[in-house]
Amino acid sequence: MLALLLAAAFPLLPTGDPDVSAPARRPVQATDGDRTTWWGSAPGFPAWISVDLGAPTRLDRLAIDWEPVTYPTAYRVEASADGTHWCSVLHVAAWGGETHDERRMEPVTARWLRVTGEAGPNHWGMWLSELSVFGPADPKRNLAAGRPTSASGTIARALTPADKADVADAIAIGDRLYHAHDFAGALAHYRAVYNPLGWLLRAQEPRTMFEALRLRVLSADFRLRHPNARAERPRKLVMLVVPRTDLVLPGPPEAPAPIQVHRALDESQVALTREGLFWFSESFLALTDGRVGWDVSVERLEGYTVAAQSRVVYTRDAYQLMAQLEPGGISPSIQPVLDRHADADMFYIFWPGTHPGLQQHVTNGGSGTVWAKGTSRACLLSEGDACEPYGFYNTLTWFHHEFFHQVEFGYWDQDFPKEPMHAWQDRPNWPADFVGEQEWDFYENVYRRRVLPLDGLDRMTWSTGLYPRGIWSHPGP
Numbered sequence: 001m002l003a004l005l006l007a008a009a010f011p012l013l014p015t016g017d018p019d020v021s022a023p024a025r026r027p028v029q030a031t032d033g034d035r036t037t038w039w040g041s042a043p044g045f046p047a048w049i050s051v052d053l054g055a056p057t058r059l060d061r062l063a064i065d066w067e068p069v070t071y072p073t074a075y076r077v078e079a080s081a082d083g084t085h086w087c088s089v090l091h092v093a094a095w096g097g098e099t100h101d102e103r104r105m106e107p108v109t110a111r112w113l114r115v116t117g118e119a120g121p122n123h124w125g126m127w128l129s130e131l132s133v134f135g136p137a138d139p140k141r142n143l144a145a146g147r148p149t150s151a152s153g154t155i156a157r158a159l160t161p162a163d164k165a166d167v168a169d170a171i172a173i174g175d176r177l178y179h180a181h182d183f184a185g186a187l188a189h190y191r192a193v194y195n196p197l198g199w200l201l202r203a204q205e206p207r208t209m210f211e212a213l214r215l216r217v218l219s220a221d222f223r224l225r226h227p228n229a230r231a232e233r234p235r236k237l238v239m240l241v242v243p244r245t246d247l248v249l250p251g252p253p254e255a256p257a258p259i260q261v262h263r264a265l266d267e268s269q270v271a272l273t274r275e276g277l278f279w280f281s282e283s284f285l286a287l288t289d290g291r292v293g294w295d296v297s298v299e300r301l302e303g304y305t306v307a308a309q310s311r312v313v314y315t316r317d318a319y320q321l322m323a324q325l326e327p328g329g330i331s332p333s334i335q336p337v338l339d340r341h342a343d344a345d346m347f348y349i350f351w352p353g354t355h356p357g358l359q360q361h362v363t364n365g366g367s368g369t370v371w372a373k374g375t376s377r378a379c380l381l382s383e384g385d386a387c388e389p390y391g392f393y394n395t396l397t398w399f400h401h402e403f404f405h406q407v408e409f410g411y412w413d414q415d416f417p418k419e420p421m422h423a424w425q426d427r428p429n430w431p432a433d434f435v436g437e438q439e440w441d442f443y444e445n446v447y448r449r450r451v452l453p454l455d456g457l458d459r460m461t462w463s464t465g466l467y468p469r470g471i472w473s474h475p476g477p
């Protein structure tokens, strides 16, 4: 039991992520007939891609499906009979960047065709999902389909610090616009980095920056269509802020002197987490197509202290302390507070952590009745010294992850915790009808394919064994 609870405290275990970057960018993906795969050039211009049609062929038209943002503002098309000598058949001097681009070109008989981007609106180079070539003999037949390609270069896997700065800037600007209800402007800023850099971000560990961006795209896209949407079922989330931690914990067996932890709250962490809960609610609203969102309120528990931790374990290699809070470890008892918020659907308890500089790590944890004795409602517990804008804890994915434990609790047909813990983070364990590849994809599938069709996520008081066996392994009703 202890091992399971400790496992639960680490919300974002590595998932054995496949190399998602490699299959999605190679030049051959430009002629594979699949608009969800693309070739991406190395950053900068000029950049080119060519296709070998296999034999001299009469050509007079081409179509290109560009990725938004990563397109050339000027490009040329050349043809060749030998792959060495090229003649120009089309020059586009001012391309506006629409995603589908279809053009007649100078009729020519050639075996190779090459598209060269000359300049672009940014430094990301040119990405396209499909290059199609047509001739007069059979105007509808794409002569490039399945044909081999070569290219000037392909974007490297590595995400640079400048890329990350671009993403952080775009999120900061986009967020300001979003809060001002300029959802189109916000979405434009998010997409300006999401489209060219999203797949690179996705390959990073932890993927929290990718997920921060991805969920903002989701939210802004929803708000653009439903600017004034309010949840059909607004849920109440109460963030309880405990201002002090005063702990005396036993030391590890090798150094049994007590460990003292005395900390006050870092207010910047409160603000960062409050903003995170805003995005949790917005992304939840989008995820549930307007069904469920969270009304967040904050209550400071002045005079309260985290005075006890329920579980304490030491890892020998780093003398690292791991401990976990239960609401019962707060003094005085917060039971009257919980009772006063009898209509709350979820509590989020936030306290001064012990993270930096102490070789100690009081973990975060989530989920209801196991820890949150005294309430059968959702309860997330989180240390308040571990927040970083795109760090590991108190991120969007963390909120969704921990809340999903509640959903698992309420809708699964076995006792909690589930065995093995976090099995759903691994793609092979998903139900057969689920699509996607990553943890967030799993949540989308869960809500849209199971929980919403079943009861619209009405269940907010969590107990076990309430739905028939098999809800997770078979398509929902």
Ligand SMILES: [Ca+2]
Pocket (backbone or CB within 6 Å): 029, 030, 031, 032, 033, 034, 035, 036, 037, 038, 039, 129, 130
């Ligand atoms: Ca493709």
